[in-house]
Amino acid sequence: MGNERIATESDDTAAAQRRGCGPLHPLRGDSDASVAPLRQLIFESVRAEGALSRVEIARNLGVSPASVTSAANELIGAGYLEEITAPRRDAEPTVRGRPPVALAVQAGAGLVAGLKIAAATNSAVLHDFAGNAIADVTEPGVGNAVSPDAFDSIADTLLTTLLDRAGRTRAEVHAVGLGLPGFIDSAAGTVLWSALLDTAPVDLRDRLATRLGVPVVIDNDANLLTLAELWFGDGRAMGNFAVVTIEHGVGMGLVLNNRLFRGARGLGTELGHTKVQLDGALCRCGQRGCLEAYVADYALVREASTALDWDPSELVGSGRMLAQLYEHAKSGDPAATSIFRRAGRYLAVGLANVINLFDPELIILSGERMEYDFLYADEVLAEMARAAIQVDRPAPRVEIHAWGDLIWARGAAALALSQLTAQRLGAPGVLEDT
Amino acid sequence: MGNERIATESDDTAAAQRRGCGPLHPLRGDSDASVAPLRQLIFESVRAEGALSRVEIARNLGVSPASVTSAANELIGAGYLEEITAPRRDAEPTVRGRPPVALAVQAGAGLVAGLKIAAATNSAVLHDFAGNAIADVTEPGVGNAVSPDAFDSIADTLLTTLLDRAGRTRAEVHAVGLGLPGFIDSAAGTVLWSALLDTAPVDLRDRLATRLGVPVVIDNDANLLTLAELWFGDGRAMGNFAVVTIEHGVGMGLVLNNRLFRGARGLGTELGHTKVQLDGALCRCGQRGCLEAYVADYALVREASTALDWDPSELVGSGRMLAQLYEHAKSGDPAATSIFRRAGRYLAVGLANVINLFDPELIILSGERMEYDFLYADEVLAEMARAAIQVDRPAPRVEIHAWGDLIWARGAAALALSQLTAQRLGAPGVLEDT
Incomplete structure (x- = not known):
């Protein structure tokens, strides 16, 4: 192959x-x-x-x-x-x-694999040509940024584990879809920037295809989650909706007229880096005032040490810190509560901006952080509705999808299957060659 | 008719x-x-x-x-x-x-008229079926909010003046396109909210059609300016661009894949009311922190009396106040300079958010306020580029179109002509009836 x-x-x-x-x-x-x-x-x-x-x-x-x-x-x-x-x-x-x-x-007729590689959790699924899931894997993520070589290795091992679990061979895999966080030019196959890679840009699609020995298509992870909603989820009945994901970062995928919207230059929607405050909080991207800098894991964690009087030198995983912060907020600790409250208010502003600019039928909130209900508390949704333009109709519906990690990988597999189909069946004459 | x-x-x-x-x-x-x-x-x-x-x-x-x-x-x-x-x-x-x-x-084969009604200036153009302009009118705007009856009257008189100037009769007019600021549901023909009307919602299309005796189509003025760019301007060669208008308010029109984007529910893009500051400056719409509340005429004027030590009770037109403020800034007055500087910085944030969400090929800045170059000073565009996500490509091109007031009316006429064509020629069997 x-x-x-x-x-x-x-x-x-x-x-x-x-x-x-x-x-x-x-x-x-x-x-x-x-x-x-x-x-x-x-x-x-x-x-x-x-x-x-x-x-x-x-x-x-x-x-x-x-x-x-x-x-x-x-x-x-x-x-x-x-x-x-x-x-x-x-x-x-x-x-x-x-x-x-x-x-x-x-x-x-063949197999496709979907991989999602992320800081916290990696996952993978194997699908047949009809879209049925055959096997899946979930394992710890890459943590901090790694080199492109190390990244290739991680993907390679993940695919091997997946195939071993299914008892299938790599030669049976017709395409691999890969989702990762960051700015991805899917058409060019290039990672323009990702928190997972220690260098940029990286021509990830081509180097990974060489490494895996299988054609690869890459995309932003939020886009893949959005495709999964469009193909398997609530999006099947809906032409225009936004998916906002909150995990280590804030991502967004947008469907307009039943299609994933990627912007004029293929970069798509980067809600996490829209500015909600001039000269505001420092973001991982190096800029100030990004929505992500108020709502994402790292934004909460960096205030948690103050609220919980933690020793900043103490080594605590951010997941554990967040869980503890959440517990404190639940039991009424004012500092912990104010951290979540502020994050919720900024999220409300970000969602209201999405409504004011795209006017979607539905907003789906997804991602690991949906386990913390402060992000979709009634007061957050009410603030979102108040900050949206006031007309004669209600604000769009908001749904919470606390789906597991595998849905991201399913989106990646669906992308691989769809693109493979388009390539095999889309060009005149190619069918004869397969 | x-x-x-x-x-x-x-x-x-x-x-x-x-x-x-x-x-x-x-x-x-x-x-x-x-x-x-x-x-x-x-x-x-x-x-x-x-x-x-x-x-x-x-x-x-x-x-x-x-x-x-x-x-x-x-x-x-x-x-x-x-x-x-x-x-x-x-x-x-x-x-x-x-x-x-x-x-x-x-x-x-017939005539269409385009009207733009606004606070400062009203304008109108008469086009033949081939899109040639036959006559135009520009006159003072409506000022503050008026009743729907008064609004109808203003539109009626404007159309009469236009036809008198051309020596044509109302019976020759097949359709009227009308643009006004605010939240307009063009498909329903309803004004959901406009600073020009003292009540809302108003079924403006139907009541105006009755009053004028001519079919009417209404739309948000920024959308019409965008259609004018798409049909007569730089947009002819471009599939994806944003038009941002700054006058008494901040408007936006967005073209995606060669079509005006209206959102899932027909309300389109309301950049002026996206939030750039939580709990920020008070906006005309009653909310806080809207981009418009930092950049539009009224936002500058309300600080001008402080900067220029004006008696707030003194009756000065906002146009004259702005002109004087601009003169002071040009001559180095620090308070006047800081007003424009702040407006420019917030505009930069607003434009960067447009880039991060839509990734357009081009942003066209237009509207009356383009006469003040602070809005597109090098430092504003540099701040915009810095606040956009940093990838391997430059920020989209920004063009300044300080076009006259008539281009808005031309957009309205083009809309009328296009919709008339679609109605007359788009449905099976209708041609026989005309």
Whole structure:
């Protein structure tokens, strides 16, 4: 298996434009680009629904049954789809003749892996082509910043552990998706800055592909969590929503019109580094007044030693310090309470700014720190609603998803699967080569 | 002429989705909706380019010449397009036979008016169907908040003055676009809140249509300025940019993928009311710490009386106060300088937040206050770049457009024309009725 580049989400956008999603003045669009291959649309449809008949596919995609049959035969021939006996639907009338046939993804067509590497916890999942999880791993994270070589090693070992657990081989893995915190240019495969790496920029996608011997796609971890919500979670029924993650940092993913928004230059939304105070608290990024510098773990921890009268030289993990701080706040300690209260108020301002700028239908709060309910206390949400512009409608709904660490890795696997599909099925002629 | 509802920009978005701009999983899209009528695409193409041959249209839209001919004949028959002798292009080879024929918009098919109503200055333009400006008016604005009846009157008189100047009648006007500051739900035609109206919400579109006897479409003024940039300005060559306007308030329009972004619920981007300081300066909207409360006219004026030792009871227009404050700052007065310096620093933070969240290719600063260069002084732009996330690429370009007041009205006229086109040509069967 080579390490060819996997097409990325921005290619999906280009594909959408090829489908005619152009500007108001059509002449400004990619006027002579062709449409995305029908076989890719068919495969995506079937994967999303589990199983679909050719007639249902044709109806859903608004194309003729004949063209579906032709493209589906290609996909079956290449081993991506298979015919199964259609699941009986209660609402359907009984028809005479042979039993109805549906198309399903050939789950055995290959494997994809999703890895999430982070300071506190690393996780990984192995999926088949139909998106079923086969195995997973969760282990301690990398801690402080490491060299690119050390990072590659960690990813390599994580993948080996995952495959060992599943009893599968690396040769069966068609693509690896990797999520990590920081500024990631997913299209270029470059880490522009990450707290996990001691140097920047790093062409992580290509060097990791060489190391693993498998094509790799990388992305910001908050983006992957957002993709997981879009594909497996509440986002399935919603076109416009924001996911705000609070862990060691504050991340955000934004879905606009059912697609992950990455900004004009691929860098996406960096809510954690928007400024909520001129000349404010010092952030890990070196700037002052970032939202993250008031809300993230390290921001709370650096005040905890004052509130709890800890010896700053004492070696205490930040997780333990936070847990203790939370206990103190729960029992009414005023200093501890004021730390959480301030963090909650700044978070409310940050969320209100998201509402004022994006006007989403839903905000999902996620990440490890959702274990601390101060972050979504009634008073925080009320302050958020007050700081949003006051019009004739309520502030958007806020949901708390205290999902486990594996959901990040699932997002990474979904990204790998999606990009692999786009690459294998998206370009004319490539199907014949696989 | 009735006052039927004019389709709005959000309908354009729906049209784009009908053209296949759906989600990653096609099944979630409007799977059984039909594509936007070819005749609308043809009309928009011709209007954008001035004149196009049928062959060029077919090539640009990627459809067969036969279908272009058929739809174009409909448009010619209904009086929207006309045949002209094609302008000679230098690059084209000379061909024998009859002279080449192009299609052009039938400029005489009707008129649209664009009105901008504001505190300081009202303006209006009259356009023909091809988008040519025929007449314009600029007059003093409404000053403080007025009743909806008084507002209707002002718009009515403004339209009459415009038509008198052009020597045309109201019956010739097919649609009026109106821009005003505030929170506007353009799709619903409702003003949710505006500093110009003494009550809220106001169903301005429908009541104004009744009063004027012409279909009306309303929008936030910053959105209209953004549309003007997209259609007539620098935005023509750019898919993703932000327009930030500074006048009596701070407005913002955002173009993503060549389209005006209105948020999930139609309210769009309200940069002026994002918070840059917890518990900060009091804003006109009643909240604290809004960007507008540090940067807009009223924010500077309320400190000016302190800096200039003015008697607060003295009646001085805010324009004159600002001009005097600016003079003092220019001559080195420390108090006056510090007022502008602070405003510039907060603006830098606001723009950096736009960069961190949207990552645009370009930020256009516009509006009356661009006459004061402190808002785009080198130190402001440097502070903006420092407060944006630091990666391997420069901060987006910032351009200053100190355009006159009429560009706002041109945006309103363009909106009216675009929506009228979508309504007349966008729905099956409607062409026959016009």
